[in-house]
Amino acid sequence: MNRNIYVIFLSLAFCLIACRQHPHIQSLLQEAETLMGSRPDSSLILLESIPSPEKLSEEDYATWCLLITQARDKNYVEHTSDSVIGVAVRYFEKENNPKYYAKALYYQGRIYQDLGNVEKATSFFINSLDVGKRSSDYLQLFLTSSRLGTLYARFNVQKKAMVAYHDALQYALASQDSSSISYGYSYMGRAYSLLEEWEQSLSFYEKALFISTQIKDLQATELAMNEYVAVCANADRFDKIADYVDKLLEIKQDGGDKAGNLERLYFTIGDLFRHIGRNDESVLYLKKALLSDNLYTLAGSCQSLYFLYEELEQYENAVRYNNKYWEYADSIQKMENNKAIMEIETKYNHEKIQKENLQLRLKNVWIACGGTLGLLAALGFVFTMVKIFRRRLKDKEKFISDLEEQLEELKEESLFILSKMERNHSEVLDLSEQLEKIRQEYNKVKDEKEILKQSDGDFRIKQESLSQQLKEKADKITQIEKAQSMFIYENKKLEKKNLDLKEMIGSLQKNIFVLIEKKNLDKHNVVSFALLIKMRNEKKNLRDEEWKELFIIVNLLHENFVDRLLISFPKLKNEDLKLCCLTKLQFTNEEISSFLCIQEESVIKRKQRFKSKIGDPENWGKGGFDVYIASF
Structure with a gap:
């Protein structure tokens, strides 16, 4: 009795504490919201400093x-x-x-986008737009529409991307926020570039660049400039780039909060100079960019220097920066692979902490409510754990699938490189034949000219003609030798790239193998909880997919039992494997008859007939089948 009173008192105290008002919390939340646009890092620190936010009022906790x-x-x-x-x-x-509901729907879409569920992300963004139209938060509407347009653009749904980006621009104009308007014009430029309407695209990018350079917003300028350069390249309009390089330099000199990463800016400027043929300035800024500690900036700068030196026919420098580019590219690939694996491990650790917290809560409920509620909570914990394992397994399977797709792409690229090398080799051989033929012609003309030298002056005109022919043949020989050198040089580059690809393929295959091993362990945990518990409680026939799952369980628990059976006795049928697995798991004849939907006597007869399929083992005798399977 005293114990029950004590529990009731604690519950009331908890409710009173939970319902207490926190007047200072609202001002802190308002301050965090104010800082969100300009100082999101400070906003995050403020929000994380609130202890036990779940104990706040319902409104404050939701906010x-x-x-x-x-x-x-x-x-x-x-x-x-x-x-x-x-x-x-x-x-x-x-x-x-509507204002906060639209924003909440948008960030729920962002979460599903990060989790790789594009379908759900798109659905939440559309719902956010529908709700947001009832408010006047134009910046949020711009953000949602542009995010939706980017999703459509990514999957090349051109018409929907155009509509979403157009709406985003209208919301940006309504908000009168200059940075958003600049981004809105850039997005329209992107939409027209998807349709390959280059002049329209360039027009919108120029509007974006005009605004972003006026307000000295380097991030908006870099977005517009980088995509503008790509469109100029497709439209063969490099002449339009030169005017904007000096504007970028002015923004860099002014600096300020929006100046961004300096080395990244140097890379952008250097690459622009390269496109417009200002090579000396390009080299200067690209080498400044090499002081960056960002792998992507370093890789981009080395690649630009490689293209530049190759155009200048300075092949030694070109090869040096090309090798550096592939080193950085390899580091980026490894970093992204490690990042992906770390993300899986982070999710697993997060789920592990959730599971441990759940265990602690279940323990407290058991103490407070007694044995009956504790038993129900334990059952809930088992099913929750199964759900967690299944979700983790699904994440790993998706990651493995992505790696396997990447592996196939690398293999295809390697085959393409080998094919191109073979074509180059064939071209070199053809050029060698042409070269030999022209050299013979050259020598023939040269001999003919020598003969004419010894003749009378009446053949002077013919000698001039032969001299001209000699010059043409010599020029042709030079051209062919240069072409040969280029093909040989390209083959050397392709050989280096192919070696790097093979190394990446080997690394990916190793990662996939390790992840599959881990996935199988997880699968073991999932199936052993779900299916075996069901079989112990329900003695009835299994579905086809459940029989397949049972074979996996027996393989994992008993050292590939099913695989070893099929190797030793390849004529075994599916029904035979079911009987062997059920026996291996030590189910009785009565239980086996329920799973197979046959009489118990039929189970005994099947076990006896098994002799003829595997040969008559020594000491078979009564119950010999069970003993044989147990020791197999």
Whole structure:
């Protein structure tokens, strides 16, 4: 009795504490929201400093959930779960607050985009737009429309991308925010470039560049300039780039909060100089960019220097920077592979912590509520753990699938390189034949000219003609030798690239093997919890997919038992394998008859007939089948 009173008292105390008002929290949340645009890192620190936010009032907690998700997104923190933003979505939908509800839907879409579920992400962005139209938050509408346009552009859905980017520009104009307007014009330029309408595209990029250079927003300028250069390249309009290089240099000199990464800016300027033929200035800025500690900037700068020196026919420098480019590219590939693996491990650790917290809560419920509730909580924990394992397994399978696709692409690229090398080799041989033929002609003309020298002066005109022929043959020989050198040089580059590809392929294959091994261990945990518990509780026939799952379980538990059986006795049928697996798992004849939907006597007869399929083992006797299978 005293124990029950104590539990009730604790529950009431907890409710009173949870319902306490936190007047200072609202001002802190407002400050975090104010800092979100200019200082998202400070906003995140403020929000994370709030202890036990789940104990706040319902409104404050929902606001905190929305703001913490927004701050993490702006600080490029990878989203791994939608549980936090889900609180905000449900609350602001209930409160009929279109501004915050639209924002919550947008960030739920961002989370699903990070998790790779493009379908759900698109759905939430569309819902966010529908709700947001009831508010006057034009910046949020611009953000959502542009994100939706980028998704459509990524999957080459050109008409929908055009509509979404057009809407984004209209919202940016309504907001009167110069940076957003610049981005909006850049997005329209991107939409027209997808349709290969180059002049329209260039027109919008020029508007974007005019605004971004006026307000000295380097990030908006870099976006517009980089895509502008790509469109100029496709449209063969490099003459249009030169005017903007000096503007970039002016922004760099002015600096300020929007100046961005200096080495990245040097790379952009150097690459632009390369495209417009200002080679000395290009080399100067690209070498400044090589002082960066960013691998992507370093790789891009080396690649630009390689292209530049190759155009200048300074092949020694070209090869040196090409080798550096592939070193940085290899480091980037390894970093991205490690990052992907670390993301899986982070998700796993996060789920592990969630599981441990759940265990602790279940233990407290057991103490407070007694044995019955504790048993129910334990069952809930088992199914939750199965769900966690299945989700982790699904993530790993997707990652392995992505790696395998990447592996196939690398293999195809390697085959293409080998094919191109073969064609180059064939071209070299053809050129060698041409060269030999022209040299013979050259020698013949030369001999003829020598003969004419010894003749009378009446043949002077013919001698001049032969001299001209000699010059043409010599020029042709020089051209062929140069072409041969170029093909040989290209083959050397291709050989280097192919070696790098083979190394990457080997690394990927190793990673895939390790991940598959880990995935199989996880699969073992999942199936052993789900299927075996079901079989112990329900003695009935299994579905086809469940029989396949059972074969996996037996393989994992008993050292590839099913595979070894098929290797030793390839004539075994599927029904024979079912009987062997059930026996290996020590089910009785009565239980086996339930799983196979036959009489118990039929089970015994099947076991006896098994002799003829595997030969008559020594000491078969009564119960010999069970003993044989147990020891196999």
